[in-house]
Amino acid sequence: MDDLLREVIDIFVAxxxxxxDRIAQALLTMEQQPASIAKEIEELYRQAHSLxxxxxxxxxxELSQLxxxxxxxxLPVRRQRGQLTAELVDLGLQAMDAVKLRVAGLxxxxxxxxxxxxxxxxxxxxxxxxxxxxxxxxxxRTADAATEARAGQAGSSRRAEPPAHREATRxxxxxxxxxxxxxxxxxxxxxxxSIDKLSALVQHTDALRRLRGQxxxxxxxxxxxxxxxxxxxxxxxxQGEAQVKRIDEDLQHLVxxxxxxxxxxxxxxxxxxxxxxxxDDGLRAMQLLPASLLSQPLHRAVREACRSTGKxxxxxxxxxxxxxxxxxxxxxxxxxxxxxxxxxxHGIEPVEVREAVGKPAAGQLRINIEQRGSQVELTVTDDxxxxxxxxxREVAQQRGLLSAKEAALLDENESYQLLLRPGFxxxxxxxxxxxxGVGLDVVSTTVRKLHGTLGIESAPGAGTTFxxxxxxxxxxxxxxxxxxxxxxxxxxxxAIARIALPRREELATLGSQTVFYxxxxxxxxxxxxxxxxxxxxxxxxxxxxxxxxxxxxxxVIACDRLRGEADLVLRxxxxxxxxxxxxxxxxxxxxxxxxxxxSPQGLLATATSLRLAQENLxxxxxxLVADDSITTRSLLRSVLEGGGYRVRTASDGDEALRIARSExxxxxxxxxxxxxxxxxxxxxxxxxxxxxxxxxLVLFSGAQSxxxxxxxxxxxxxxxxxxxxxxxGQLVDVVTQLLKEEAT
Amino acid sequence: xxxxxxxxxxxxxxxxxxRAAQLARRExxxxxxxxLPHVAFQAAGQPFxxxxxxxxxxxxxxxxxxxxxxxxxxxxICALAGHLVSVLDVAAFLGLRQRGLSDVACCLVVSVxxxxxxxxxxxxxxxxxxxxxxxxxxxxxxxxxxQVAMMEKLQLLILDLPQLLSxxxxxxxxx
Numbered sequence: 001m002d003d004l005l006r007e008v009i010d011i012f013v014a015x016x017x018x019x020x021d022r023i024a025q026a027l028l029t030m031e032q033q034p035a036s037i038a039k040e041i042e043e044l045y046r047q048a049h050s051l052x053x054x055x056x057x058x059x060x061x062e063l064s065q066l067x068x069x070x071x072x073x074x075l076p077v078r079r080q081r082g083q084l085t086a087e088l089v090d091l092g093l094q095a096m097d098a099v100k101l102r103v104a105g106l107x108x109x110x111x112x113x114x115x116x117x118x119x120x121x122x123x124x125x126x127x128x129x130x131x132x133x134x135x136x137x138x139x140x141r142t143a144d145a146a147t148e149a150r151a152g153q154a155g156s157s158r159r160a161e162p163p164a165h166r167e168a169t170r171x172x173x174x175x176x177x178x179x180x181x182x183x184x185x186x187x188x189x190x191x192x193x194s195i196d197k198l199s200a201l202v203q204h205t206d207a208l209r210r211l212r213g214q215x216x217x218x219x220x221x222x223x224x225x226x227x228x229x230x231x232x233x234x235x236x237x238x239q240g241e242a243q244v245k246r247i248d249e250d251l252q253h254l255v256x257x258x259x260x261x262x263x264x265x266x267x268x269x270x271x272x273x274x275x276x277x278x279x280d281d282g283l284r285a286m287q288l289l290p291a292s293l294l295s296q297p298l299h300r301a302v303r304e305a306c307r308s309t310g311k312x313x314x315x316x317x318x319x320x321x322x323x324x325x326x327x328x329x330x331x332x333x334x335x336x337x338x339x340x341x342x343x344x345x346h347g348i349e350p351v352e353v354r355e356a357v358g359k360p361a362a363g364q365l366r367i368n369i370e371q372r373g374s375q376v377e378l379t380v381t382d383d384x385x386x387x388x389x390x391x392x393r394e395v396a397q398q399r400g401l402l403s404a405k406e407a408a409l410l411d412e413n414e415s416y417q418l419l420l421r422p423g424f425x426x427x428x429x430x431x432x433x434x435x436x437g438v439g440l441d442v443v444s445t446t447v448r449k450l451h452g453t454l455g456i457e458s459a460p461g462a463g464t465t466f467x468x469x470x471x472x473x474x475x476x477x478x479x480x481x482x483x484x485x486x487x488x489x490x491x492x493x494x495a496i497a498r499i500a501l502p503r504r505e506e507l508a509t510l511g512s513q514t515v516f517y518x519x520x521x522x523x524x525x526x527x528x529x530x531x532x533x534x535x536x537x538x539x540x541x542x543x544x545x546x547x548x549x550x551x552x553x554x555x556v557i558a559c560d561r562l563r564g565e566a567d568l569v570l571r572x573x574x575x576x577x578x579x580x581x582x583x584x585x586x587x588x589x590x591x592x593x594x595x596x597x598x599s600p601q602g603l604l605a606t607a608t609s610l611r612l613a614q615e616n617l618x619x620x621x622x623x624l625v626a627d628d629s630i631t632t633r634s635l636l637r638s639v640l641e642g643g644g645y646r647v648r649t650a651s652d653g654d655e656a657l658r659i660a661r662s663e664x665x666x667x668x669x670x671x672x673x674x675x676x677x678x679x680x681x682x683x684x685x686x687x688x689x690x691x692x693x694x695x696x697l698v699l700f701s702g703a704q705s706x707x708x709x710x711x712x713x714x715x716x717x718x719x720x721x722x723x724x725x726x727x728x729g730q731l732v733d734v735v736t737q738l739l740k741e742e743a744t
Numbered sequence: 745x746x747x748x749x750x751x752x753x754x755x756x757x758x759x760x761x762x763r764a765a766q767l768a769r770r771e772x773x774x775x776x777x778x779x780l781p782h783v784a785f786q787a788a789g790q791p792f793x794x795x796x797x798x799x800x801x802x803x804x805x806x807x808x809x810x811x812x813x814x815x816x817x818x819x820x821i822c823a824l825a826g827h828l829v830s831v832l833d834v835a836a837f838l839g840l841r842q843r844g845l846s847d848v849a850c851c852l853v854v855s856v857x858x859x860x861x862x863x864x865x866x867x868x869x870x871x872x873x874x875x876x877x878x879x880x881x882x883x884x885x886x887x888x889x890x891q892v893a894m895m896e897k898l899q900l901l902i903l904d905l906p907q908l909l910s911x912x913x914x915x916x917x918x919x
Contacts, residue, residue: 270803273825279825487810532812574830575859576914577821582813588823593807596821606813629847630808631819631864635833638816724789 069124223457229584292320305344319369347384495600626656643732672701788835824899839877
């Protein structure tokens with residue numbers, strides 16, 4: 001290997017593979033969407049030109065020549081003077097496979113792929129000099145109207161010349177499928193990371209470096225203290241009051257120092273835990289790959305299946321922007337390939353049959369990849385003939401899988417499950433494509449290994465849907481972050497149909513409900529806080545964000561504010577939270593708390609029942625809880641909400657004062673000792689303001705002395721409760737009693 | 745001769761029974777002497793203990809995210825040193841009477857057969873070596889607390905974590 005090439009071989013190989021993938025993708029797109037030829041051919045030329053240039057500069061003449069001859073062969077297509085023939089597409093795809101093989105050979109410093117590259121270079125050269133292009137695979141702009149109408153269908157894979165006319169050295173279907181998937185594996189071997197993500201990781205390592213510095217400082221403190229102790233020990237027995245007193249002072253000094261050091265170390269440990277957690281999440285996110293990596297292999301699988309069977313099919317792939325863990329992506333490739341091949345071979349009817357029953361000539365295959373809560377759901381739908389339950393039962397009996405009596409007892413779904421048995425196939429002949437009865441068995445086995453499920457639905461004459469559902473290990477998803485009642489939530493972006501920011505006057509009232517008109521239709525406005533079981537307090541902003549979820553019917557969801565979109569690494573919910581229909585998954589936001597991703601389906605299901613409860617909720621009274629302890633706040637919230645009250649919380653007296661002055665609060669329960677403004681201070685400020693002077697306030701204190709109690713009551717507290725004597729029922733009783741007194 | 749034989753057989757039976765009793769007593773004594781380390785903590789004013797082998801992490805509680813639509817005994821979810829756990833208010837969950845409240849909030853992350861859960865604690869009391877002899881049955885009405893450790897200064901309710909985690913309220917499907 002040339003020295004220069006040796007230095008950059010890894011980069012060259014990665015780049016050549018990517019260029020080969022892009023060229024292959026452009027070829028497939030041009031074939032499937034003739035209208036895109038003008039755009040795609042330029043992309044193809046750019047990639048081929050780059051491949052030619054980089055290969056030539058490193059002395060890899062065979063690849064440079066191949067790229068050059070590919071350009072020459074495609075020149076008529078570029079100049080709109082020739083057609084993109086099926087043979088050209090075939091050869092182009094084979095050439096790109098050969099490029100990948102050859103670069104693997106270069107990396108291993110052997111001849112691997114060289115003969116393929118040379119053979120294809122010669123073939124392109126012949127084609128470039130040939131005046132007569134061969135049988136058209138797709139129409140060009142001059143094709144007749146009827147042909148154009150058919151070819152215009154997106155993603156159409158067409159039958160072309162019979163197999164006997166194909167190149168003698170053409171690989172088998174299986175080999176082609178494997179090569180196509182190998183492309184995905186290669187992409188999965190290396191990762192491209194955005195500068196933003198790298199910068200975030202660098203920040204985390206900076207934080208780790210700072211922590212290391214702090215730990216080194218603490219180590220020197222420990223050394224100093226140890227020396228002090230050793231000095232005390234070495235100084236021997238002491239006599240006299242002065243000496244003993246001095247030792248006592250030294251020891252006290254050391255104890256204070258150790259306590260301080262312990263606090264610092266606890267902070268350092270927490271910092272380390274947080275930073276390593278974020279580093280971990282960042283690295284996990286880098287292991288995610290887009291589902292779009294499956295696009296090219298699946299399109300090629302459909303194309304080849306059509307070529308083998310003489311059928312026509314279009315493939316639409318939705319959900320390419322879903323990011324999946326690379327292990328999961330690798331694992332689901334094979335089942336998907338088998339299902340797709342099975343759909344073309346068994347499901348899609350021949351063109352003449354389809355046309356006879358009034359279906360489009362090209363069968364329609366649709367693959368949808370979607371994240372649903374903690375699962376990834378992949379559906380493969382075809383509009384073919386559907387499953388023949390009677391035939392499946394007959395074959396099962398012939399194969400000895402069950403008796404006639406047993407077969408008669410099977411319902412439709414149970415009959416479909418027979419397809420997943422090893423060795424089962426309804427095909428009379430074994431072909432390269434299917435009929436060996438291993439395809440769906442492989443699907444079933446792989447899905448089971450992934451702890452997933454495989455569902456089959458079918459309607460005679462209308463088609464079949466295979467649904468593969470597998471759990472996520474980790475997956476990144478694009479979400480919309482929104483804020484409601486000081487809490488941040490996320491919603492999967494694909495679930496949102498529309499976002500509106502209407503002014504208040506654009507909202508109307510219908511009966512007891514607020515509505516927003518979309519396309520002339522009233523949509524009930526429901527607050528997110530109500531949907532998630534809380535009550536909203538405070539003024540709505542002048543322009544309130546409204547979200548319409550897909551399939552939401554006549555409901556829009558209002559929240560306090562939108563905080564933009566984000567790519568989050570989602571984790572499955574802990575087991576005990578999976579029963580709550582409002583939750584979908586959970587994410588850890590860097591430098592922040594865990595964040596719940598809400599389930600759109602759960603929100604929609606709750607919307608109906610909440611509409612009925614709306615009026616009752618509006619009659620509830622609001623209690624403001626002020627306490628600097630999150631435990632106390634959570635506990636008091638649950639106790640008071642359990643007692644039928646709305647609850648607002650504040651973490652200190654200052655915040656409580658702001659809320660009490662700006663929102664409708666009926667009673668305050670406050671801790672005494674809080675930062676910034678304590679409970680007594682809060683009480684005095686409330687009493688000094690005409691707007692809040694009569695607001696009942698319960699002091700809820702950890703201080704238990706009679707003096708504290710008297711001090712609180714003297715300042716104007718309505719009641720005084722000690723935390724040490726706390727009982728759930730007592731607090732609700734006191735609050736209820738005070739609110740009754742206030743009302744009278 | 746026949747009488748002697750009977751008497752001999754009775755003697756053997758007696759000796760065997762005596763030895764068996766001695767062995768059983770020794771085993772019982774060994775059990776009583778066994779000491780199992782537990783992490784002791786205080787929640788809702790009540791001292792609890794969980795076997796040390798289940799505890800994977802303990803730290804101050806920060807960034808607790810409340811659970812929308814969740815029950816009062818699940819205080820929220822939090823991320824602690826890479827563990828993403830729900831935080832359980834044990835006393836509320838078990839329906840124990842609240843015995844005062846402290847401001848200090850810690851979280852004990854426990855793991856049973858790979859499943860993790862956070863236990864909210866006001867205070868971590870430390871590691872207690874609990875001798876089997878000091879453990880007594882406790883009738884609480886909950887399978888998650890069936891034993892109490894009668895220590896010198898305090899009585900610790902011993903949480904049976906596998907039982908706690910298999911409670912229908914903490915399983916995936918609503919019962």
